[in-house]
Amino acid sequence: MSAPTDQFLEIATRTQDALTSAVRTWADTVTTFTGSVTGSRPALPDAQVAVDRYFDFAEQVLENQRRLAKTVLTAGAQAAETVTEQAARTAESVAARTVNATETAVNKAADVTKAAGEQTAANARAAKVAGK
Numbered sequence: 001m002s003a004p005t006d007q008f009l010e011i012a013t014r015t016q017d018a019l020t021s022a023v024r025t026w027a028d029t030v031t032t033f034t035g036s037v038t039g040s041r042p043a044l045p046d047a048q049v050a051v052d053r054y055f056d057f058a059e060q061v062l063e064n065q066r067r068l069a070k071t072v073l074t075a076g077a078q079a080a081e082t083v084t085e086q087a088a089r090t091a092e093s094v095a096a097r098t099v100n101a102t103e104t105a106v107n108k109a110a111d112v113t114k115a116a117g118e119q120t121a122a123n124a125r126a127a128k129v130a131g132k
Contacts, residue, residue, distance in 0.1 A: 004069070004072065005067075008065060011061055011065065015057070015061060018057075019052070019054050022050055022054060023050075026047060026050055071109055
């Protein structure tokens with residue numbers, strides 16, 4: 001599992017443990033009150049209130065998880081966009097440099113070819129003059 005999934009699972013487990021503990025406490029309290037009937041009975045804890053509190057807490061946890069997930073997704077999207085932009089700029093730069101280097105190589109090759117042609121012509125003229 002991934003780290004965020006593990007964290008969500010851990011939070012869900014903790015929440016379930018908290019609910020189980022609350023129900024046990026409530027059950028122990030009921031048992032204590034119903035087991036010791038002396039005089040008038042004290043009011044029992046309201047199970048509806050406990051359930052409402054538990055689900056309010058679970059709702060807050062879930063909302064925090066939602067915000068965290070959205071924050072992570074937003075950050076990931078922004079990072080991907082930045083990397084894409086940087087890659088595009090790098091590709092453009094490499095392409096421009098490649099074109100410039102190719103043009104330079106072609107120009108130098110043309111200069112060398114021209115110089116070689118001129119040298120060959122000069123050698124041919126010199127040979128012609130020497131042969132007369």
